[in-house]
Amino acid sequence: DAGVIQSPRHEVTEMGQEVTLRCKPISGHNSLFWYRQTMMRGLELLIYFNNNVPIDDSGMPEDRFSAKMPNASFSTLKIQPSEPRDSAVYFCASRGHGIEAQHFGDGTRLSIL
Amino acid sequence: GNSVTQMEGPVTLSEEAFLTINCTYTATGYPSLFWYVQYPGEGLQLLLKATKADDKGSNKGFEATYRKETTSFHLEKGSVQVSDSAVYFCALSRTSNTGKLIFGQGTTLQVKP
Numbered sequence: 001d002a003g004v005i006q007s008p009r010h011e012v013t014e015m016g017q018e019v020t021l022r023c024k025p026i027s028g029h030n031s032l033f034w035y036r037q038t039m040m041r042g043l044e045l046l047i048y049f050n051n052n053v054p055i056d057d058s059g060m061p062e063d064r065f066s067a068k069m070p071n072a073s074f075s076t077l078k079i080q081p082s083e084p085r086d087s088a089v090y091f092c093a094s095r096g097h098g099i100e101a102q103h104f105g106d107g108t109r110l111s112i113l
Numbered sequence: 114g115n116s117v118t119q120m121e122g123p124v125t126l127s128e129e130a131f132l133t134i135n136c137t138y139t140a141t142g143y144p145s146l147f148w149y150v151q152y153p154g155e156g157l158q159l160l161l162k163a164t165k166a167d168d169k170g171s172n173k174g175f176e177a178t179y180r181k182e183t184t185s186f187h188l189e190k191g192s193v194q195v196s197d198s199a200v201y202f203c204a205l206s207r208t209s210n211t212g213k214l215i216f217g218q219g220t221t222l223q224v225k226p
Contacts, residue, residue, distance in 0.1 A: 033213075042218045043202065043219070045214075048213065056213070100212065101159045102157075104149075104156030106156045107155075107156050
């Protein structure tokens with residue numbers, strides 16, 4: 001079975017550029033989560049969706065960050081404009097209805113120069 | 114509020130040593146508890162879980178028992194291997210409806226041959 005698929009795996013870009021991270025959840029899962037992981041702050045939940053609807057975006061650091069889930073099989077996390085402090089590993093996770101465990105993708109390692 | 118506290122790492126052990134990673138939690142109601150493992154360069158993987166008091170989760174030689182009286186969920190393994198070197202995260206689920214997980218800060222385990 002295919003797991004959660006994230007792309008790209010690595011992204012290096014210059015400050016001020018727009019960055020788009022992509023996630024394909026496990027088929028049939030109805031909840032999707034975006035996390036950010038850094039050495040300083042550990043694992044932070046940014047936003048999560050239930051049935052394609054954003055439920056809680058209180059973890060989104062600022063207006064430069066936005067996330068969408070246009071359908072059950074695709075989500076994006078966009079940073080515009082990007083800043084060096086956004087450098088981190090970004091994970092996407094999905095969860096099936098009535099199942100508490102989340103399944104994580106392998107992450108996108110983002111470096112903003 | 115709900116929170117998870119793990120013992121600070123790194124934990125360094127010799128192969129075949131006994132492992133304990135402490136985890137305590139604060140939560141309202143009756144959360145489910147999880148241990149996730151993150152190998153270098155990968156996303157988090159569910160290692161084991163327990164959904165009610167006195168439940169014991171187990172997988173790959175790892176065990177953890179849900180202790181409501183001490184609000185703990187300590188991870189143990191009788192004989193660690195070099196391949197167990199990873200970061201271990203304790204987490205709780207607030208309610209199955211929201212699906213949000215509250216993670217501890219992670220504990221790095223290094224096993225030396």
